[in-house]
Amino acid sequence: MNVAVCVKHAVDEGELRFDPAGRPLIEGAAGKMGAFDKNAVEAALRVRSEVGGEVVGVTVGGADARKSLKEALAMGADRGVHVLDEPHLLNPSRTSALLAASLREAGQFDLVLCAEGSSDTYSGLVPPMVAERLGYAYVGYARKLGVTASEVRAERSLEESIESVASPLPAVISVVSEANEPRYPTLIQIMQASKKPVAEVRAQDLLSAGGTHSVTIGSMFAHSTDRKRIFLEGTTDEAAAKLVDALRKEGVISV
Amino acid sequence: MTGDVWSFSENAAVASEVALAAEGLAPAVQGGPVVVEVGRARDGVRGGGERLVLQGCPQDGPAEALAECISRAAKSLGPAIILVGATREGREVAARLAVKLDVGCLPEASRISSDGKTVSAERSVYAGRVSATLTSPLPCVVTVRPGSFAKSTGATGTVRNYDAGTPEVRVRRLGSSRRETGSVDLKSAKVIVSAGRGVKRKEDLPMLEGLASEMKGALGCSRPLSSDLGWLSEEHHIGLTGVVVKPDLYLAVGISGQLQHIAGMKDSKVVAAVNTDRDAPIFQASDYGIVGDLYQVVPALRKALSARH
Numbered sequence: 001m002n003v004a005v006c007v008k009h010a011v012d013e014g015e016l017r018f019d020p021a022g023r024p025l026i027e028g029a030a031g032k033m034g035a036f037d038k039n040a041v042e043a044a045l046r047v048r049s050e051v052g053g054e055v056v057g058v059t060v061g062g063a064d065a066r067k068s069l070k071e072a073l074a075m076g077a078d079r080g081v082h083v084l085d086e087p088h089l090l091n092p093s094r095t096s097a098l099l100a101a102s103l104r105e106a107g108q109f110d111l112v113l114c115a116e117g118s119s120d121t122y123s124g125l126v127p128p129m130v131a132e133r134l135g136y137a138y139v140g141y142a143r144k145l146g147v148t149a150s151e152v153r154a155e156r157s158l159e160e161s162i163e164s165v166a167s168p169l170p171a172v173i174s175v176v177s178e179a180n181e182p183r184y185p186t187l188i189q190i191m192q193a194s195k196k197p198v199a200e201v202r203a204q205d206l207l208s209a210g211g212t213h214s215v216t217i218g219s220m221f222a223h224s225t226d227r228k229r230i231f232l233e234g235t236t237d238e239a240a241a242k243l244v245d246a247l248r249k250e251g252v253i254s255v
Numbered sequence: 256m257t258g259d260v261w262s263f264s265e266n267a268a269v270a271s272e273v274a275l276a277a278e279g280l281a282p283a284v285q286g287g288p289v290v291v292e293v294g295r296a297r298d299g300v301r302g303g304g305e306r307l308v309l310q311g312c313p314q315d316g317p318a319e320a321l322a323e324c325i326s327r328a329a330k331s332l333g334p335a336i337i338l339v340g341a342t343r344e345g346r347e348v349a350a351r352l353a354v355k356l357d358v359g360c361l362p363e364a365s366r367i368s369s370d371g372k373t374v375s376a377e378r379s380v381y382a383g384r385v386s387a388t389l390t391s392p393l394p395c396v397v398t399v400r401p402g403s404f405a406k407s408t409g410a411t412g413t414v415r416n417y418d419a420g421t422p423e424v425r426v427r428r429l430g431s432s433r434r435e436t437g438s439v440d441l442k443s444a445k446v447i448v449s450a451g452r453g454v455k456r457k458e459d460l461p462m463l464e465g466l467a468s469e470m471k472g473a474l475g476c477s478r479p480l481s482s483d484l485g486w487l488s489e490e491h492h493i494g495l496t497g498v499v500v501k502p503d504l505y506l507a508v509g510i511s512g513q514l515q516h517i518a519g520m521k522d523s524k525v526v527a528a529v530n531t532d533r534d535a536p537i538f539q540a541s542d543y544g545i546v547g548d549l550y551q552v553v554p555a556l557r558k559a560l561s562a563r564h
């Protein structure tokens with residue numbers, strides 16, 4: 001079974017810095033593999049160990065995105081595809097078009113694994129867009145997967161229910177974080193990862209026929225909410241009474 | 256360009272919110288708001304303007320079929336903007352629609368405006384640390400973050416039936432079970448007591464539920480409690496990947512306050528937190544904090560609430 005897994009080199013939200021006007025310094029911001037994308041890689045590796053085959057990691061991003069691809073290779077993916085594009089475009093149409101085009105070039109896939117959402121610009125749109133573009137079936141928010149040669153069965157985690165489904169292959173699947181516990185690569189695996197093949201494709205070569213719908217970023221500013229940050233001290237009973245008092249004074253509880 | 260503004264959600268409550276967003280946006284594109292319903296118009300869905308009822312399509316999805324039906328209607332009727340509630344099913348509907356119609360897509364909008372040529376949507380990115388305004392030319396699909404708009408109270412206008420045919424579906428549903436842990440409407444709760452990993456066992460949740468109900472509030476939780484442990488349904492899950500809430504009081508109990516959680520409650524009026532760790536980030540995002548063991552502090556709070564004053 002040929003499995004592709006889409007990993008994003010996401011902005012590390014914890015490391016993000018701001019200029020004095022409150023605008024985030026996106027250019028040059030530290031990145032890391034999307035937290036849930038590790039679950040997608042883990043799911044791909046488990047499929048391979050059950051039914052055999054190859055796991056190909058695919059990323060769309062700037063030069064830095066190579067780091068996340070390497071991490072997927074260190075976890076156990078066999079080879080990588082790096083679509084070199086401008087980073088941080090916030091445009092799922094473009095990202096999905098590039099992923100679909102590069103997957104068509106990279107081989108015949110039975111399964112394309114993604115995560116439910118990217119950790120920096122969570123939208124959950126890229127995986128179903130890739131499915132629609134490739135004409136594959138799609139199963140979103142899978143928390144359990146069972147793959148045979150001809151179909152995939154999955155348990156989907158929806159807001160109000162758990163749904164079990166069967167889908168023909170090829171299919172795009174997005175997984176939720178409770179699907180598995182991602183493995184940590186060993187030092188040896190990390191060293192070996194740099195010997196695994198990575199194909200680099202330029203975005204403009206994949207989408208030569210024309211771009212995708214543009215998304216322009218108008219403004220970006222830091223959310224800030226000022227909080228009082230008052231610690232209520234004393235014994236447990238004293239602190240609890242102080243809190244109840246304070247909340248009554250604020251008028252936010254009516255008891 | 257001119258055209259109507261369509262709104263759709265497979266979830267009836269969210270559909271009324273998205274309908275309100277469409278009502279607000281329609282004048283900018285010199286069109287009317289249209290509530291799109293699949294199979295039949297649902298009683299619980301409010302929204303001013305036309306009801307476009309798509310015949311032929313299975314009423315309860317799946318998303319693949321919903322997207323195909325809506326796209327068929329859109330190709331012949333040409334709406335300027337299609338708003339879709341950003342639920343787990345809705346995101347698939349929106350994504351497929353945008354590709355089928357070959358139009359742009361703006362995700363997770365909490366505010367939307369248009370100048371008649373483009374549509375702009377405000378959304379939060381980078382785990383809620385940043386608010387971004389994104390713009391795309393019309394026509395465009397926009398996914399709308401549930402909880403961002405109030406529910407429309409608009410009256411139903413004309414009903415228009417459209418035969419969208421019966422699309423082919425590849426993914427078969429084998430079964431569906433409602434989550435055992437019940438549902439809750441956090442969006443309308445004035446007080447939310449929210450439980451985190453500091454709670455050791457599922458059996459301890461009634462203690463927090465008791466505190467919540469004594470404050471006339473509801474119980475919410477961090478992602479691990481619903482998603483990983485399954486102690487509460489996903490409707491309780493607050494944050495980036497769950498619901499966004501803005502109660503008068505948000506009381507975080509045993510929650511560390513990671514960015515993704517804060518993203519869902521930062522607009523609460525007053526935030527209070529109970530945590531054993533004085534350095535937990537939740538205290539930075541709180542008005543009032545008690546450093547202590549929730550197993551002692553929660554009973555003490557309940558006692559203090561019942562004390563005469």
Ligand SMILES: Cc1cc2nc3c(=O)[nH]c(=O)nc-3n(C[C@H](O)[C@H](O)[C@H](O)COP(=O)(O)OP(=O)(O)OC[C@H]3O[C@@H](n4cnc5c(N)ncnc54)[C@H](O)[C@@H]3O)c2cc1C
Pocket residue numbers: 035036117118119122450451452453454476477478479492493494495496497508509510511512513514515516519529530531532535547548549550
């Ligand atoms: C892409 C992405 C999206 C995410 N989306 C969400 C989301 O929407 N919502 C969400 O909640 N999380 C989300 N997360 C997960 C988030 O990053 C945190 O892992 C999660 O919020 C932690 O939950 P917690 O605070 O309950 O647990 P922990 O971080 O484990 O914190 C437990 C806290 O309890 C305290 N504690 C322990 N014992 C006691 C006691 N006896 N009394 C009092 N305090 C005690 C500890 O000091 C600690 O601060 C997301 C993560 C990613 C990567």
Ligand SMILES: Nc1ncnc2c1ncn2[C@@H]1O[C@H](COP(=O)(O)O)[C@@H](O)[C@H]1O
Pocket residue numbers: 006007008009034036037040058059060061092095099113114115116117118119121122123124125126127
């Ligand atoms: N730039 C990218 N490169 C590779 N995969 C991506 C990229 N963006 C999104 N994905 C995949 O799509 C999933 C959902 O992303 P999103 O639609 O941005 O929430 C991610 O978890 C990845 O699996």
